[in-house]
Each structure stands twice: as C-alpha cells, then as structure tokens.
Amino acid sequence: MAPILDIKNLKKNYGSTEILKDINVSIEPGDFLVLVGPSGCGKSTLLNCIAGLEPITGGSISIAGQDMTEVSPKDRNIAMVFQSYALYPTMSVAKNITFGMKVRGVDQATQDKKLQEVAAQLQIEQLLNRRPGQLSGGQRQRVAMGRALVRDPALFLFDEPLSNLDAKLRVEMRTEIKKLHQNLNASMVYVTHDQIEAMTLATKIVVMKGGVIQQIGSPAEIYNRPANLFVADFMGSPAMNLIPAKTRANGGATEIVIDRPAAEPLVLKDTQNANLPADVILGLRPEDIAEAGYRSGDNVQTADCMVEMVEPAGADTYVVSHLGGKQVTARLHAETTATPGAALPMAFDLSKVSYFAPETGARLN
Amino acid sequence: MTDMTVTNARSGGLSKIALRWILYILLGIFALYYLMPLFVMLTTSLKSLDEIRTGSLVALPRDVTFDAWRTAWSGACTGIQCEGLQPYFWNSVLIAVPAVMISTLLGAMNGYVVAQWRFKGANIIFSLMLFGCFIPFQVVLLPMATTLGKLGLAGTIPGLIFVHVVYGLGFTTLFFRNYYVTIPQELVKAAKVDGAGFFRIFWSIFLPLSLPIIVVTVIWQFTQIWNDFLFGVSFSQAGTQPITVALNNIVNSTTGVKEYNVDMAAAIIAALPTLLVYVVAGKYFIRGLTAGSVKG
C-alpha cells in the first residue's frame, strides 16, 4: 500500500535557527504515529508543517499519495486537534463542529446528519447548544475531537490533545482515542511529550530531540532496543538503568565489570554479546533486574547487591542500589524481603541488555 | 479589588478608617472642583439674562427658563446667519458617524492583520502606524489641505470624514492590535484547517469577539472627532462647519450684550453627544480596557 503520509528530507528554519533537520518519516494507512520528545524539540513545528500551517524550508510532504508541499491547509485533507483546543469562543458547540462544513458549503441536511453522528459518537449531544466557555476541560477536549472527526479526513493530526486534562481524565481519554482509532481505522499523527501515552497509543513511534529524529520504530522496538542513550533514558518509567562498565573478553563470552562502592567490582558474564569495546554503558530496564530465584533463563546472572532504598509501589517494589557510580533501580515482586542496608541476591537478565558507546551514545549490540 | 480594600479596612485599626475618610473627603473635593463648571454652566443656561446680571454665579435659578436653549439651538447668530447650532450639529453628526464607523472598521482589519497574520515587515508597518498617532495636528494641516484639494474634497463633509479617518487610523489600529494579540494563534490555525480564509476568519471569529474593544474604539474616536476644532476650522467652509466651530462663532460674534445663558446652553448642547456616548457605553469602556485574553 502507498504510504498515507510521506515526509522526505524535511527542513524547517526560523530565520537562521534550524528547528527541524532532515526529517524522513512515512506511515501506512491505519498507522497511529506518535511523535514524542522533550519540550522544544520541534514536535508541534513538525505537525504544523504537515498541516501546512508553517511553510517548510526544504524537502517534501505528500499525503495520500499527493504532493502537498505547496498546498494550503484546507486542501490537504487533514483535520487537526490543538493543544489549547482552539474552539471558536463565540460559537456554540454545534457551530464549532459544523463551521468547517459551512465554510466548504456542505448542504444543511448533511451538516445536521454528520453533527448528530459525531455528537453521538463522543457523547456530547446534550452540550450542542453551549458555548465553549461553559464546558469543562474534558468536554472541550471532546468538542475539539468532534470538530476533527466530522471532517473524515485522510489524516488526523493531534497536538498534545490530552496535556490540559487531569491525570484520571487523561487516562480515560487515552483509552477512548485508542478505541476511536481502532473503530475508524484512521491514520493519525499524534504529538505528546508523555512517553506512556506514546507507548500505549502508537503503532509507530518517532522519538525526537533537538529537531533530529533519534529513532523510529514500534513501541516494542523503541522500548527493548533503544537506538541511543537519549531514547533509552527518555522512554520508560522508571527510566532504564544506564551503568558505566568495563568489558573484557573471556573465551566466547564477555565479562562485564561494574565498580561498586566499598566492595569488589560486580562481574557479570554475558554469553550473547561479543566484540564489545573496553568501555561501555550497560542499559538494563528495572524489570530486568529481579530478586534471585524469580527469574531464569540462559543469560541470567546472579550477584549480591547492597540495598540502599526500598520503595513499595503496590504491585511492585522498587529497590535502589549503587552500581558503577549510578543509582540502579530494580523492580522486584511486592513480597520481597529486601531491607535497606542489607545485601540481597539479585538476578540480572542479560538477554535484555543494551550496550551503548559512552562517547557517542550509540547502541552497540 | 473591592474585596481587598474592604478587608483591609476591616482588619486595619481606627487610623486606617480615618485615613480612608480623609481620602474620601479629598476625592469629594476634587469631584466638586471638577463638577463646579458644569454646575455653573447648567444653572446659568437656565436663567434669564436679568437674573444672571443681578444674581450670584453659583445660585440656583429663581425662574427656570429654556429660552436660552431654544435660542442656542435654532436662533443664535454665528456671524451673519442666525440659525443657531442646529445645522452645525447635523454637520457634526454627518462627519462623526461615518468617520467613526470607517476608522473603527479599518482599525479592526489592520489590527487583525498586524496581530495575527504576521508577514515580513509587519512590525515596521505597525511602528509607523503608531508613530502616526504622535504626529501633532499642526504638522499635517498643510499637506492635508493640499491633498484634499487634489482629491476635490476641500471644504466638504466627505473631506472632513477622510481627514478624521486618516488621523484616527493609528489609534484604532493600536487598540485592535493590542486586543487581538491576546487571542491565541491556534484559533486562526484551527480556522485555516477548517478551510476559512482571511476575511472569513475575520468576520466569523474575530469580529464577534471584539465587542469590548469596538466600544472602546468608538468612544475614543467619537470623542476625538466630535470635539475636534482644528481640523474643523481648517478644512470646512460656510455650510460644512462642525458644531465646535459654530460654538466658537456664537460665543465670539455676539454683538452688544453678551448672552451668557445662550453661550452656556450652546456649549452644553455641543458637549451632550459625547456625554451620552459615555453614559450609554461607559461600562463597556472600562471592561474593554481591561478585557483581553479569550479563554475557551
């Protein structure tokens, strides 16, 4: 199938500042693409470029197989939901939703029919005569969605649509958006700086930093095989443990040596990765460090570690210890007997390990 | 604001209350000071000439008479004609109403463009317009006279409308621009995605939001244009003079006895429309000056 959105070598400057550098992304019909990255990395700018609201400095954008680089927003066959919702303050909810159709000269009967459909879908029928000022944040959010849904476009664009909602509502709406995506089988580009939102919604994630794409991949790829230190640190909560280590070859395996305060260095033996440089940064997610006996596998190594802190979190208990000059968090089962100040045998699942080059941050394995 | 002062007064001691009263008395004195001339004008206009000559300036009229008002409206002499202020009043209306409407509408559009459709050089153009606000009237008199002559508008009411529109544009643009910059850019973006163009966005989204600032602008412009004397006296001729010029002529051209009561009545008539505008729209004026951001 032809890609629904194809961005090639896109560049965007404001004056002489480069905001977006050589962006290449394409998505298939039905994809839910999430753009994620820290504040100011250019996510909104990229979305505005896709929408045609910002002129681009170089490259090309095509939507549904058509070159849209020079096309104005209204002819791009897109709909957009903005971070501030951007509802028209003097119009009723119904007028807000139908404004686009009215501008395009859609006949009244079709307008009414579509309005009713969308209102039913989003359960905002009883709000149609209100002004945006008379709505709660969550209701405004729905209206903003309604304004986009009624368009039935080739591509939906969302700019942090949930960031103004409180935590509970955000989780609810997240589920609803996901349902909506499945029901409509629509193609979406969704901006967020919330990595959990990115993981739960996306079929494909683009991680950005400073106007440069760091990695493109499925949520699992991004989570399990981050392309560099930035992605490793940014995605996942609590963040991946990134521990400076030395390596030395030992037969077919690699020995990983990690400094510890006031103790012998911790030595782990990785049987799956060879030919590593002498200095690496070892990345291991908290859930890949378990209490000894609770994890088995080919590449699981057990070692005693000094526990510094125990943080019960209901379903799991997080245990913090000190390795390689870094705090290392392990996610243990809730009933663990770990106590601060005591040693605990822990299992390191090296089948999930990532190695990064300390200088470049690039992934090594 | 009010809440705060109330609690302050309550929580403070006696000295606070005393201070407050001193403040009120001072304010009262100032108010009296400002209102005194109006009081004198009003009472004098309702007295007969005899009473003015014999009575005290601040005394209330013994016999209230509206003769002076009648004369001022339709009988007082401005030079050789003796038709009162009436024809000039309508001249002023014919000048002020279109000039206010046109300058407000153009100011709204300019403000909309400068605030929301940032183009290259938008800031420079806006600065130049702002600069236009500060050019003294006297400086533009000669060039304007030449321009009006070239346009064939010299001495006509459309000519005066033109002058006031041009001179008011800087202010109206400033007012609307400052109001519109508080409206989030995303609103325009949303409308663009919805397919609306430049004028559609202006009519459907910005104008309906603008009532407070329209009121401010209309009051400002109306007061300026109605009270203008210099342009009126410079660019009019017999028959197209605005009321301010006629008032001056009535007061200055009376031969023989000076009819203070007629002068006062005429002055009040000339001031009445601006007063009326304030009374009708005053509360929006304050609201408009403080209003701004459009949340949701």
Ligand SMILES: Nc1ncnc2c1ncn2[C@@H]1O[C@H](COP(=O)(O)OP(=O)(O)OP(=O)(O)O)[C@@H](O)[C@H]1O
């Ligand atoms: N009109 C502009 N002129 C100059 N620089 C701009 C302009 N708009 C945005 N920028 C800059 O572009 C960069 C990217 O901005 P953008 O709004 O795309 O960030 P973002 O990733 O959406 O951040 P956030 O998560 O905070 O919304 C920022 O450094 C910002 O300062």
Ligand SMILES: [Mg+2]
């Ligand atoms: Mg943003």
